Amino acid sequence: MLLAAVSVDLSRVQFASTSIFHFFFVPVTIGLAFIVAVLETSWYRHPTQEYKQVTRFFGTLLLISVAVGVVTGLVQEFEFGMNWSAYSRFVGDVFGGPLAMEGLAAFFLESTFLGLWIFGWDRLSRRVHLMCIWLVSLGSLLSAAFIMAANSWMQHPVGYTINTTKNVAQLNNIGALFTNPVFLWGYVHVILASLVTGSLIVLAVSAWHLKKQRNVTAFHRTATVALVVLLPVMVLILFVGSELGVVEDKYQPMKIAAAEAQWNTCTRCSFSLFQIGGGNNDQTPTQILEVPDLLSILATNSPNGTVQGLNQLQAEYVQKYGPGYYVPNVFIQYWSMRVMAYLGSLVLLLALWGAWLLRRRKLDRSKWFLFIAIWAVITPFFMNTAGWLLTESGRQPWIVQGLMKTSNGISPSVSSTDVWISLIVFYGSYLLLGVVAAFLMIRYGRKDLEAEEAQEAAEQEEPELVY
Secondary structure (H helix, E strand, O other): OHHHHHHHHHHHHHHHHHHHHHHHHHHHHHHHHHHHHHHHHHHHHOOOHHHHHHHHHHHHHHHHHHHHHHHHHHHHHHHHHHOOHHHHHHHHHHHHHHHHHHHHHHHHHHHHHHHHHHHOOOOOOHHHHHHHHHHHHHHHHHHHHHHHHHHHHHHOOOOEEEEOOOOEEEEOOHHHHHOOHHHHHHHHHHHHHHHHHHHHHHHHHHHHHHHOOOOHHHHHHHHHHHHHHHHHHHHHHHHHHHHHHHHHHHHOHHHHHHHOOOOOOEEOOOEEEEEEOOOOOOOOOOEEEEEOOHHHHHHHOOOOOEEOOHHHHHHHHHHHHOOOOOOOOHHHHHHHHHHHHHHHHHHHHHHHHHHHHHHOOOHHHOHHHHHHHHHHHHHHHHHHHHHHHHHHHOOOOEEEOOOEEHHHOOOOOOOHHHHHHHHHHHHHHHHHHHHHHHHHHHHHHOOOHHHHHHHHHHHHHOOOOOO
8 A cells, every 4th residue: 555655656757757857848839839929920910020020939949848848748648548557447538538639739839830930930931930930829828728628627627528348438429528617718728828938938038138139129029018918817817817716616625625724714814924834734824925815706706705714624525525635735826826927917017117118218227127127037946836836736635526536546556656656767867858949949949030030041142042
């Protein structure tokens, strides 16, 4: 039993690590694809050299993100069969559908038109080339939709039946997957988070060049595009995140209770801004700063709403599902939510500051704003990781909410030694890959537009090879 528990924990750590690293690049790809499409649309409508330069410039960062994202995503496909074969057997008929759609439809669309976009400069008409990048953006959105549909089914299973003969879940209503309330709100939240990520990357790169007073006109335009996207998206994501919390309180109340370290059921519940204690083994926080009624509003949309406590939910789940401990890691839940919320508030303030500077035409000369905007590029990676931990850790001990526990989804033939070896290999490989990706993103993000144009001209002058 002990060895089995170690295997489960190691496999969880391995999948969590590969997922988090992969998810570093997914929002970057979705967000940058959209912004590059916006920049090329501007070039199509106003055919100046500067718009073309910045489109190709940020398109290079997009390509780096796509390349690393594809490599890291492939590993997860193998993990389903190698580490989690019992889970794959149980949910394969449901989970496999959206994954197949993602690979055969969305990824095919995205990769095909990305190839046309890369090699189509000065070969395709400007209109067709513009269409290609918008189809790349559409493909990335569809890819996220199929993945989120599969993941949302794990949070709130719908549209299925249990084949008692084979003891497997079978899909009987595919429409239910894409009308799942957890999917609808969760997908919109992921897309908005991706737009925040992409716009902050564009803003950071633009701020770096503006701070150096290089290509000021061009990067002033890209900074403007980034802020125009960032400000309304940050307002929307606060609303969507709040509504997602209401949906999760309905279908996964344990997740919401853990996110607040709410051990006992309450009405007109306060939201704790900060507390010491109240974690996994401590139900009495020693210090706490509260906002009255805010938790009830976030969880139920009413200041008079009732939020169930961890102790009461634990007793309810024991009666419903049998003996076991159903409370997720409270420390991870509590602080993941606050990292996401607090950093999001700071990003909103940054966007408002940038919009005010744009209005006063002082953006290019505001040294403090440019300095902070450069370093703000790290915030979406913390927010995205915190959001992912909140979603996935909050479901524990379930791998599929109410249907299958994580401990029952592991591959019986995989030993803890096997997982240790692969975990070390993955950590080493991903560390190397992460260093290379960061180096390339920083190197190309600092490249001068004139140097980029000179390189492009040199490539066009190279003689064609005849075979």
